[in-house]
Amino acid sequence: MACIHADVSSPPATSSCQRLPAMNSGSELRSGAVPEPRKAWKVGTLTYTAGGIVALFVWLLWGDFAWSMRDRSIPPVITLLFKNYGSPDMLTGILIGSLPALLGLVLNPIVSYRSDRLRSRLGRRVPYLIVSTPVIVIGLVGLAFSPPLGTVLSHWFGPVLGASLATLIFLALFWTLFEVGCVVSMAVFNALVNDVVPQELLGRFYGLFRAVSLFAGMLFNFWIVGKSETHHMAIFLGMAVLYGIGFTVMLVKVKEGEYPPPPEPQGPDAAGGFFPAVKSYFRDCFTKPYYLLCFLSGIIGGAANIPFNLFVLLYVKSIGLSLETYGKYIALTYLISFVVSYPLGALADRVHPLRLTIAVQTVFALVTLACGLFIKSQTSFLVGLVALGVMAGAYYTASASLGARLLPRSKFAELSSAGGILGAGVNIVLAPAVGFILDHSGHNYRYTFFMGFLLAVVSIVLFILLYRRFLRYGGPSGYVAPE
Numbered sequence: 202m203a204c205i206h207a208d209v210s211s212p213p214a215t216s217s218c219q220r221l222p223a224m225n226s227g228s229e230l231r232s233g234a235v236p237e238p239r240k241a242w243k244v245g246t247l248t249y250t251a252g253g254i255v256a257l258f259v260w261l262l263w264g265d266f267a268w269s270m271r272d273r274s275i276p277p278v279i280t281l282l283f284k285n286y287g288s289p290d291m292l293t294g295i296l297i298g299s300l301p302a303l304l305g306l307v308l309n310p311i312v313s314y315r316s317d318r319l320r321s322r323l324g325r326r327v328p329y330l331i332v333s334t335p336v337i338v339i340g341l342v343g344l345a346f347s348p349p350l351g352t353v354l355s356h357w358f359g360p361v362l363g364a365s366l367a368t369l370i371f372l373a374l375f376w377t378l379f380e381v382g383c384v385v386s387m388a389v390f391n392a393l394v395n396d397v398v399p400q401e402l403l404g405r406f407y408g409l410f411r412a413v414s415l416f417a418g419m420l421f422n423f424w425i426v427g428k429s430e431t432h433h434m435a436i437f438l439g440m441a442v443l444y445g446i447g448f449t450v451m452l453v454k455v456k457e458g459e460y461p462p463p464p465e466p467q468g469p470d471a472a473g474g475f476f477p478a479v480k481s482y483f484r485d486c487f488t489k490p491y492y493l494l495c496f497l498s499g500i501i502g503g504a505a506n507i508p509f510n511l512f513v514l515l516y517v518k519s520i521g522l523s524l525e526t527y528g529k530y531i532a533l534t535y536l537i538s539f540v541v542s543y544p545l546g547a548l549a550d551r552v553h554p555l556r557l558t559i560a561v562q563t564v565f566a567l568v569t570l571a572c573g574l575f576i577k578s579q580t581s582f583l584v585g586l587v588a589l590g591v592m593a594g595a596y597y598t599a600s601a602s603l604g605a606r607l608l609p610r611s612k613f614a615e616l617s618s619a620g621g622i623l624g625a626g627v628n629i630v631l632a633p634a635v636g637f638i639l640d641h642s643g644h645n646y647r648y649t650f651f652m653g654f655l656l657a658v659v660s661i662v663l664f665i666l667l668y669r670r671f672l673r674y675g676g677p678s679g680y681v682a683p684e
Contacts, residue, residue, distance in 0.1 A: 239251070242254060242399040242401070242402065243399065244396070244397065244398070244399050245396070245458065245459075245460070249399070254399075254402070257397060257398070257455070258406065258409065260450075260451050260454040260455050261394065261397065261398075261406075261451065261455065262409060262410070262413050263447060263450065263451055264447065264448050264450070264451025264452070264455075265410050265413045265414065266413050266416070266417055266447065267443055267444045267446075267447025267448045267451070268386075268390070268444070268448060269413055269414040269416075269417035269418070270417045270420070270421065270440060270443055270444070271337070271341075271383075271440050271443075271444045272414075273414070273417050273418045273421045273422075274421045274425065274436060274440055275341070275344075275379070275437070275440060276297060277426060277429060277514055278429045278433050278436055278437070279297070279344065279372065279376055280293060280297060280511075280514055280515070281429050281430055281433075281514055282347075282372055282430075282433060283296060283297070283369070283372065284515060285430065286351075286365045286366075286368050286369045286372065287365045287366065287369060288369060289636075289640060290512065290515070290636040290639045290640050290644065291633050291636035291637050291640050292636075293636060294511060294632040294633045294634075294635055294636030294637075295632065295633045295636070296373055296376060297511060297632065298507065298511055298628050298629075298631065298632020298633070298635075299628060299629045299630075299632045299633055300376070300377060300380060301380045301383070301384060301628070302624070302625035302626070302627075302628035302629045302632070303625060303629055304377075304380055304381055304384045305384045305387075305388075305621050305622070305624070305625040306621075306622055306625035306626065306629070308381070308384050308385055308388065309384065309387075309388045309618040309621040309622060309625070310482055310615075310618045310619070310621075310622055312329055312385050312388040312389060312618070313388045313389065313392070313614035313615050313617060313618030313621075314478065314482050314614075314615050314618065316329055316388070316389045316392065316614050317392075317463065317611075317612060317613075317614045317615045318463035318464075320460060320462070320463065323457065324456070324457025324458075324460075325396075325457065325460060326389045326390075326392055326393035326396065326457060326614075327393070327452055327455070327457055329385055329386070329388070329389045330386055330389060330390065330393070330448070330452055331452060332385070333382040333383075333385040333386040334382070334386070334444070334445065334448055334449060334452070335382075335445070336378065336379075336381060336382030336385070337379055337382035337383060337386070337444060337445075338441045338444065338445040339378060340375050340376070340377075340378040340379025340380075340381075340382060341375075341379060341437050341438070341440055341441035341444070342437070342438065342441050343371070343374070343375030343378060343379075344372060344375045344376065344379065344437045345433070345434045345437035345438045345441070346371075346434070347368055347371035347372045347375055348368050348371075348434075350367075350368075350371045351364055351365075351366075351367035351368025351369070351370070351371050351372075352364050352367070352368070354367040354370075354371070355367040387621075388614065388617075388618055388621070389614060391604070391605075391617065392613050392614035392617065393455075393457075394406070394410075394605075395604075395605045395610065395613050396457070396610075396613075397455070400605065400606070401550065402550075403550070403602040403605050403606065404546045404547060404548075404549035404550035404551075404554060404601075404602045405543065405546045405547055405550060406546070406602075407546055407549075407598065407601030407602045408542045408543040408544070408545055408546020408547065408549070408598055408601075409542070409543060409546070410601065411538070411542040411545075411546070411594065411597060411598040411601060412539050412542040412543055415535040415536075415538045415539040415542060415594065416535070416539060418531065418532070418535040419532045419535040419536060419539070421528075422527075422528040422529075422531035422532045422535065423528055423529060423532035424528075425528075426524055426525075426527070426528035426531070427523070427524045427525035427528050429524065430524075464611070482615065482619075485612060485615060485616070486615060486616055486618075486619030487619060489683060491667075491670050491674075491683060492608070492616060492619070492683075493623075494663060494666060494667045494670065495604075495607055495608070495620070495667055496619060496620035496623050496624075497623065497663055498660055498663035498664045498666075498667050499600065499603065499604070499620060500620065500623055500624040500627055501627070501656055501659050501660040501663060502558070502562055502596065502600065502657070502660035502663075502664065503596075503597075503600075503624070504624075504627055504628070504631055504656050504660075505562075505565065505566075505569070505653045505654075505656035505657040505660060506593045506596075506653060507628070507631060507632065507635070507653075507656075508631075508635045508648075508649035508650075508652040508653050508656075509569075509589065509649040509650060509653055510593075511632060511635060511636075511649075512635070512636075512639065512646055512649060513586075514527070515644070515646065516582075516646035516647075516649070519644060519646055520579055520582060521579070522579050522582065522583075526583075527586075530583050530586055530587055531586070531590065533587060534586065534587045534590035534591055534594070535590075535594070537587070537591050538590070538591055538594035538595070538598075541591075541595065541598075542594070542598050545557070545595060545598045545599055546598060546601070546602075548599075549598075549599055549601075549602060550602075552677075553606070553677040554599055554600060554601070554602050554603045554606055555603060555606075555607070555664070555667065555668055555671060556668070556677075557599040558596065558599045558600040558603060558664060559661065559664045559665060559668065560599075561592065561595045561596050561599045561600075562596055562657060562660055562661050562664065563661055564592055564595075565589075565592040565593060565595070565596050565657055566654055566657035566658055566661060568585075568588050568589055568592050569589060569650050569653045569654040569657055570650070570651075570654045571585070571588075572585035572588070572589055572650045573647060573648075573650030573651045573654060576647060576650070585650075604617055604620070606680075607671070607680075607682060608682060609682040609683075609684055611684075612684075635649065635652060638652075
């Protein structure tokens with residue numbers, strides 16, 4: 202679990218967060234006064250007062266701001282650079298969609314499995330985040346200097362290697378390094394949040410996470426996206442500084458507490474080693490149909506937004522819309538989503554995120570179909586862009602706490618990574634498949650709406666099946682995650 206400035210070796214400066222069972226100061230007990238009970242939230246061996254929750258939220262949200270600025274800014278810029286340096290849509294789909302998925306397929310299960318079982322002075326999540334942060338920063342700096350490096354390399358090789366191809370090679374290389382760091386951090390960051398935040402506040406917390414992410418999106422799209430092609434070096438270097446400092450500050454301020462011993466391997470797996478660990482991992486993650494349904498519904502639900510999102514900037518350029526105008530409307534989309542994010546998170550806590558996700562995804566499917574049928578001009582595109590963006594944001598907010606509410610806390614990172622493996626398999630196929638269809642349709646980007654609609658319908662069916670099984674395990678009021 203995590204705690205802000207908790208230290209068992211010395212009394213904390215405030216009583217915002219402390220290890221159980223101490224809840225009152227010794228002076229209060231000696232005076233004979235009866236202290237008024239204070240609202241407290243328990244997370245494993247830690248107890249938070251209201252002040253502790255506020256401090257926890259502030260530092261995690263600061264880290265999330267750095268995280269969100271990275272995620273909101275880098276993919277659009279690198280997509281445009283790939284296109285400008287001669288990458289076809291299919292190759293762009295492989296680099297932007299399939300490559301991160303393939304890295305996740307390899308790294309996610311290893312990192313998450315080890316993280317769940319790690320016991321160190323810094324905790325079980327923070328060590329992996331400390332290692333991944335400089336990798337991400339180096340990748341961003343490398344992306345910033347890829348064009349000049351490509352020019353130098355092309356001079357060395359002469360006419361054999363053109364400047365555009367050489368630059369594309371460096372962009373792909375540093376993009377891969379960047380994604381390695383992102384995949385490792387993603388494998389454990391949500392698990393850290395699950396270790397920190399009391400379950401009854403998860404919906405609200407992820408609502409605030411969405412609000413921070415949307416605020417970051419507004420900043421980037423309103424002021425920066427229009428400069429993506431002309432000031433990409435400054436964007437990459439600025440994000441390297443912001444992420445390197447911002448995320449590191451969060452890691453310093455958020456301290457992990459104590460964990461129970463990791464589960465002991467049973468039976469033939471008790472000998473330890475790589476292959477028994479792999480066997481144990483696959484048995485834990487892929488032998489329960491309930492969790493497989495949980496994984497697939499969320500994966501397909503999220504994938505419904507991939508076809509349009511992956512190629513939206515190329516769609517914008519294909520209809521003659523300026524990046525500045527696009528950025529302003531995306532900022533409007535994020536502003537609307539920002540306003541509704543916390544109420545949606547609170548509603549998820551009240552009605553359960555699974556119920557809310559089904560309702561929101563149904564509306565998303567209808568909006569996506571309408572976009573495919575009726576977008577014929579720049580004006581209709583902008584209207585559809587806002588409507589689709591708001592509903593996609595509503596889906597992510599509604600479903601943000603779903604994994605934390607359905608998966609057992611003791612194996613959260615491990616099971617989450619299993620979903621990541623399946624998701625990687627989907628993305629490895631989906632991204633280049635979308636690019637292939639677009640390459641062979643004359644780059645008719647309107648087809649991305651119909652692809653998204655079909656995926657959304659499939660996800661709704663899966664979510665309904667998941668909900669029926671969820672009721673068998675106790676439903677909203679008495680749910681117990683099967684071990």
